Amino acid sequence: MKSVAVKSRLGTRGRPEESRAAILQAAVGEFSREGVAGARTDAIARSARVNKALLYYYFKDKEALYGAVLDQVFGGLTKAIQHTLAQDLRPREKLLAYVGAHFDYIASHPQYPSIVQGEMMRAGRGRSVQFERITRQYFQPVFSRVGALLEQGMTSGEFRAVDPAHFIPSMIAVIVFYFSSAPVFRLLSGADPMSPERIAERREAVLDFISAALFRQRHQKSQGGRK
Incomplete structure:
Protein backbone atom coordinates (compact mmCIF):
# COMPACT_ATOMS: atom_id res chain seq x y z
CA MET A 1 0.00 0.00 0.00
CA LYS A 2 1.42 3.33 -1.04
CA SER A 3 1.86 5.96 1.62
CA VAL A 4 0.27 9.30 0.89
CA ALA A 5 2.24 12.40 1.81
CA VAL A 6 0.12 14.83 3.77
CA LYS A 7 0.87 18.45 2.99
CA SER A 8 0.37 20.55 6.11
CA ARG A 9 -1.54 23.75 5.63
CA LEU A 10 -0.80 27.24 6.87
CA GLY A 11 -2.36 27.75 10.26
CA THR A 12 -1.16 24.46 11.70
CA ARG A 13 1.96 23.56 13.65
CA GLY A 14 3.15 21.57 10.64
CA ARG A 15 4.45 24.74 8.97
CA PRO A 16 5.87 26.70 11.91
CA GLU A 17 8.10 29.14 10.01
CA GLU A 18 5.38 30.14 7.55
CA SER A 19 2.72 30.40 10.25
CA ARG A 20 4.91 32.51 12.54
CA ALA A 21 5.91 34.80 9.66
CA ALA A 22 2.27 35.27 8.66
CA ILE A 23 1.33 36.16 12.23
CA LEU A 24 4.16 38.69 12.47
CA GLN A 25 3.26 40.29 9.15
CA ALA A 26 -0.36 40.65 10.20
CA ALA A 27 0.70 41.97 13.62
CA VAL A 28 2.89 44.69 12.09
CA GLY A 29 -0.13 45.99 10.19
CA GLU A 30 -2.47 45.76 13.18
CA PHE A 31 -0.10 47.45 15.64
CA SER A 32 0.80 50.19 13.16
CA ARG A 33 -2.88 51.03 12.62
CA GLU A 34 -4.31 50.53 16.10
CA GLY A 35 -1.40 50.81 18.52
CA VAL A 36 -0.76 48.33 21.30
CA ALA A 37 -3.89 49.12 23.28
CA GLY A 38 -6.20 49.02 20.28
CA ALA A 39 -4.69 46.00 18.52
CA ARG A 40 -6.74 42.80 18.72
CA THR A 41 -5.23 39.34 18.57
CA ASP A 42 -8.36 37.95 16.92
CA ALA A 43 -7.94 40.47 14.08
CA ILE A 44 -4.28 39.48 13.75
CA ALA A 45 -5.13 35.78 13.67
CA ARG A 46 -7.85 36.37 11.10
CA SER A 47 -5.53 38.41 8.87
CA ALA A 48 -2.80 35.76 9.19
CA ARG A 49 -5.36 33.01 8.45
CA VAL A 50 -4.53 31.11 11.62
CA ASN A 51 -6.57 30.39 14.73
CA LYS A 52 -5.95 32.22 18.00
CA ALA A 53 -4.74 29.06 19.69
CA LEU A 54 -1.87 28.86 17.21
CA LEU A 55 -1.07 32.54 17.70
CA TYR A 56 -0.75 31.97 21.45
CA TYR A 57 1.30 28.84 20.79
CA TYR A 58 4.01 31.02 19.23
CA PHE A 59 3.49 34.14 21.37
CA LYS A 60 2.33 33.77 24.96
CA ASP A 61 0.41 37.07 24.99
CA LYS A 62 -0.11 40.30 23.07
CA GLU A 63 2.90 41.97 24.70
CA ALA A 64 5.17 39.14 23.59
CA LEU A 65 3.82 39.44 20.06
CA TYR A 66 4.38 43.20 20.14
CA GLY A 67 7.96 42.63 21.28
CA ALA A 68 8.51 40.30 18.33
CA VAL A 69 7.10 42.98 16.00
Whole structure:
Protein backbone atom coordinates (compact mmCIF):
# COMPACT_ATOMS: atom_id res chain seq x y z
CA MET A 1 0.00 0.00 0.00
CA LYS A 2 1.42 3.33 -1.04
CA SER A 3 1.86 5.96 1.62
CA VAL A 4 0.27 9.30 0.89
CA ALA A 5 2.24 12.40 1.81
CA VAL A 6 0.12 14.83 3.77
CA LYS A 7 0.87 18.45 2.99
CA SER A 8 0.37 20.55 6.11
CA ARG A 9 -1.54 23.75 5.63
CA LEU A 10 -0.80 27.24 6.87
CA GLY A 11 -2.36 27.75 10.26
CA THR A 12 -1.16 24.46 11.70
CA ARG A 13 1.96 23.56 13.65
CA GLY A 14 3.15 21.57 10.64
CA ARG A 15 4.45 24.74 8.97
CA PRO A 16 5.87 26.70 11.91
CA GLU A 17 8.10 29.14 10.01
CA GLU A 18 5.38 30.14 7.55
CA SER A 19 2.72 30.40 10.25
CA ARG A 20 4.91 32.51 12.54
CA ALA A 21 5.91 34.80 9.66
CA ALA A 22 2.27 35.27 8.66
CA ILE A 23 1.33 36.16 12.23
CA LEU A 24 4.16 38.69 12.47
CA GLN A 25 3.26 40.29 9.15
CA ALA A 26 -0.36 40.65 10.20
CA ALA A 27 0.70 41.97 13.62
CA VAL A 28 2.89 44.69 12.09
CA GLY A 29 -0.13 45.99 10.19
CA GLU A 30 -2.47 45.76 13.18
CA PHE A 31 -0.10 47.45 15.64
CA SER A 32 0.80 50.19 13.16
CA ARG A 33 -2.88 51.03 12.62
CA GLU A 34 -4.31 50.53 16.10
CA GLY A 35 -1.40 50.81 18.52
CA VAL A 36 -0.76 48.33 21.30
CA ALA A 37 -3.89 49.12 23.28
CA GLY A 38 -6.20 49.02 20.28
CA ALA A 39 -4.69 46.00 18.52
CA ARG A 40 -6.74 42.80 18.72
CA THR A 41 -5.23 39.34 18.57
CA ASP A 42 -8.36 37.95 16.92
CA ALA A 43 -7.94 40.47 14.08
CA ILE A 44 -4.28 39.48 13.75
CA ALA A 45 -5.13 35.78 13.67
CA ARG A 46 -7.85 36.37 11.10
CA SER A 47 -5.53 38.41 8.87
CA ALA A 48 -2.80 35.76 9.19
CA ARG A 49 -5.36 33.01 8.45
CA VAL A 50 -4.53 31.11 11.62
CA ASN A 51 -6.57 30.39 14.73
CA LYS A 52 -5.95 32.22 18.00
CA ALA A 53 -4.74 29.06 19.69
CA LEU A 54 -1.87 28.86 17.21
CA LEU A 55 -1.07 32.54 17.70
CA TYR A 56 -0.75 31.97 21.45
CA TYR A 57 1.30 28.84 20.79
CA TYR A 58 4.01 31.02 19.23
CA PHE A 59 3.49 34.14 21.37
CA LYS A 60 2.33 33.77 24.96
CA ASP A 61 0.41 37.07 24.99
CA LYS A 62 -0.11 40.30 23.07
CA GLU A 63 2.90 41.97 24.70
CA ALA A 64 5.17 39.14 23.59
CA LEU A 65 3.82 39.44 20.06
CA TYR A 66 4.38 43.20 20.14
CA GLY A 67 7.96 42.63 21.28
CA ALA A 68 8.51 40.30 18.33
CA VAL A 69 7.10 42.98 16.00
CA LEU A 70 9.56 45.52 17.40
CA ASP A 71 12.39 43.05 16.87
CA GLN A 72 11.35 42.53 13.27
CA VAL A 73 10.97 46.23 12.51
CA PHE A 74 14.06 47.52 14.30
CA GLY A 75 16.13 44.44 13.58
CA GLY A 76 15.59 44.78 9.84
CA LEU A 77 16.61 48.43 9.87
CA THR A 78 19.64 47.79 12.06
CA LYS A 79 20.84 44.98 9.82
CA ALA A 80 20.60 47.17 6.72
CA ILE A 81 22.38 50.08 8.40
CA GLN A 82 25.13 48.03 10.03
CA HIS A 83 25.92 46.37 6.71
CA THR A 84 26.37 49.80 5.15
CA LEU A 85 28.45 51.17 8.02
CA ALA A 86 30.77 48.16 7.80
CA GLN A 87 31.81 49.02 4.25
CA ASP A 88 35.32 50.29 3.57
CA LEU A 89 34.45 53.80 2.36
CA ARG A 90 35.60 57.33 2.96
CA PRO A 91 33.50 59.16 5.61
CA ARG A 92 31.66 61.24 3.01
CA GLU A 93 30.65 58.23 0.89
CA LYS A 94 29.83 56.10 3.92
CA LEU A 95 27.60 58.78 5.42
CA LEU A 96 25.65 59.09 2.17
CA ALA A 97 25.38 55.30 1.93
CA TYR A 98 24.03 55.18 5.49
CA VAL A 99 21.43 57.87 4.79
CA GLY A 100 20.38 56.10 1.60
CA ALA A 101 20.07 52.73 3.34
CA HIS A 102 18.04 54.22 6.19
CA PHE A 103 15.74 56.03 3.76
CA ASP A 104 15.29 52.99 1.52
CA TYR A 105 14.37 50.73 4.43
CA ILE A 106 11.63 53.06 5.61
CA ALA A 107 10.37 53.62 2.07
CA SER A 108 9.96 49.86 1.67
CA HIS A 109 8.41 49.40 5.14
CA PRO A 110 5.64 52.02 5.34
CA GLN A 111 4.42 50.82 8.76
CA TYR A 112 7.77 51.68 10.36
CA PRO A 113 7.02 55.33 11.30
CA SER A 114 3.73 54.40 12.99
CA ILE A 115 5.37 51.62 14.98
CA VAL A 116 8.21 53.92 16.07
CA GLN A 117 5.93 56.80 17.01
CA GLY A 118 3.63 54.51 18.94
CA GLU A 119 6.50 53.01 20.92
CA MET A 120 8.01 56.43 21.67
CA MET A 121 4.67 57.71 22.96
CA ARG A 122 4.20 54.57 25.01
CA ALA A 123 7.67 54.94 26.52
CA GLY A 124 7.01 58.60 27.27
CA ARG A 125 3.99 57.61 29.34
CA GLY A 126 6.05 55.01 31.18
CA ARG A 127 4.00 52.14 29.77
CA SER A 128 6.58 50.37 27.63
CA VAL A 129 8.26 47.23 28.92
CA GLN A 130 10.19 46.94 25.64
CA PHE A 131 11.83 50.34 25.27
CA GLU A 132 15.00 49.85 27.31
CA ARG A 133 15.67 46.54 25.59
CA ILE A 134 15.25 47.82 22.04
CA THR A 135 17.29 50.93 22.86
CA ARG A 136 20.22 48.82 24.04
CA GLN A 137 19.84 46.21 21.32
CA TYR A 138 19.14 48.39 18.28
CA PHE A 139 19.42 52.14 18.83
CA GLN A 140 22.61 52.34 20.85
CA PRO A 141 24.88 50.32 18.50
CA VAL A 142 23.78 52.33 15.46
CA PHE A 143 24.03 55.65 17.31
CA SER A 144 27.57 54.76 18.41
CA ARG A 145 28.71 53.78 14.92
CA VAL A 146 27.20 56.84 13.25
CA GLY A 147 28.73 59.01 15.97
CA ALA A 148 32.13 57.44 15.33
CA LEU A 149 31.68 58.07 11.60
CA LEU A 150 30.96 61.75 12.25
CA GLU A 151 34.06 62.03 14.43
CA GLN A 152 36.14 60.37 11.72
CA GLY A 153 34.83 62.76 9.08
CA MET A 154 35.52 65.80 11.26
CA THR A 155 39.04 64.60 12.00
CA SER A 156 39.76 64.06 8.31
CA GLY A 157 38.37 67.48 7.46
CA GLU A 158 35.56 66.13 5.27
CA PHE A 159 32.83 67.17 7.71
CA ARG A 160 32.34 70.51 9.37
CA ALA A 161 32.29 70.64 13.17
CA VAL A 162 29.03 69.30 14.59
CA ASP A 163 27.88 67.78 17.85
CA PRO A 164 26.88 64.16 17.09
CA ALA A 165 24.43 64.16 20.00
CA HIS A 166 22.40 66.79 18.14
CA PHE A 167 23.26 66.11 14.52
CA ILE A 168 22.25 62.42 14.56
CA PRO A 169 18.64 62.97 15.75
CA SER A 170 18.31 65.91 13.34
CA MET A 171 19.54 63.73 10.48
CA ILE A 172 17.15 60.92 11.39
CA ALA A 173 14.27 63.39 11.58
CA VAL A 174 15.01 64.57 8.03
CA ILE A 175 14.93 60.95 6.87
CA VAL A 176 11.80 59.83 8.73
CA PHE A 177 9.51 62.86 9.01
CA TYR A 178 8.38 62.76 5.38
CA PHE A 179 6.96 59.26 5.82
CA SER A 180 5.25 59.89 9.16
CA SER A 181 3.65 63.04 7.73
CA ALA A 182 2.68 61.60 4.35
CA PRO A 183 -1.08 62.22 4.90
CA VAL A 184 -0.39 65.93 5.45
CA PHE A 185 1.77 66.19 2.34
CA ARG A 186 -0.93 64.42 0.33
CA LEU A 187 -3.43 67.12 1.28
CA LEU A 188 -0.97 69.98 0.79
CA SER A 189 0.29 68.90 -2.62
CA GLY A 190 -2.69 67.02 -4.01
CA ALA A 191 -0.29 64.28 -5.09
CA ASP A 192 0.60 60.89 -3.68
CA PRO A 193 3.75 61.39 -1.56
CA MET A 194 4.37 57.64 -1.61
CA SER A 195 4.46 57.28 -5.39
CA PRO A 196 7.78 56.00 -6.78
CA GLU A 197 8.45 59.36 -8.43
CA ARG A 198 7.89 61.34 -5.22
CA ILE A 199 9.93 58.89 -3.16
CA ALA A 200 12.85 59.23 -5.60
CA GLU A 201 12.60 63.03 -5.45
CA ARG A 202 12.48 62.99 -1.67
CA ARG A 203 15.48 60.66 -1.44
CA GLU A 204 17.54 63.02 -3.58
CA ALA A 205 16.39 66.01 -1.51
CA VAL A 206 17.33 64.29 1.76
CA LEU A 207 20.82 63.44 0.52
CA ASP A 208 21.29 66.99 -0.76
CA PHE A 209 20.07 68.56 2.49
CA ILE A 210 22.29 66.45 4.75
CA SER A 211 25.28 66.96 2.44
CA ALA A 212 24.83 70.73 2.61
CA ALA A 213 24.48 70.59 6.39
CA LEU A 214 27.57 68.46 7.02
CA PHE A 215 30.10 68.35 4.21
CA ARG A 216 32.86 70.85 3.72
CA GLN A 217 33.17 72.07 0.16
CA ARG A 218 35.72 70.02 -1.71
CA HIS A 219 37.68 73.11 -2.74
CA GLN A 220 38.12 74.23 0.87
CA LYS A 221 41.40 73.36 2.49
CA SER A 222 40.94 71.05 5.43
CA GLN A 223 41.94 72.50 8.78
CA GLY A 224 41.49 69.11 10.48
CA GLY A 225 39.54 68.30 13.60
CA ARG A 226 36.80 70.71 14.71
CA LYS A 227 38.45 74.02 13.91
